[in-house]
Amino acid sequence: MTQDERWVARYNEVKSFVENNKRRPSKYTPEERNAWNWLKANRKAMNAGKLKPERMELFQRLLAIGEQYKHVNQYA
Secondary structure (H helix, E strand, O other): OOHHHHHHHHHHHHHHHHHHHOOOOOOOOOOOHHHHHHHHHHHHHHHHOOOOHHHHHHHHHHHHHHHHOOOOOOOO
């Protein structure tokens, strides 16, 4: 399996998690920590300009999906 195939596989895992659970992965839940770390690492790579252009488009779509389910503080 190439690096691109692994990246796409992880992308699909995280995307299906967000769509099924209506939330982003938590860093506090051990089962979700790998997905959370993957998101964090790719966000850092994107901000540093190191993310490949073809991955950038997919990752931005994933972030947009995550924003839909962003937690809203009920007391704000």
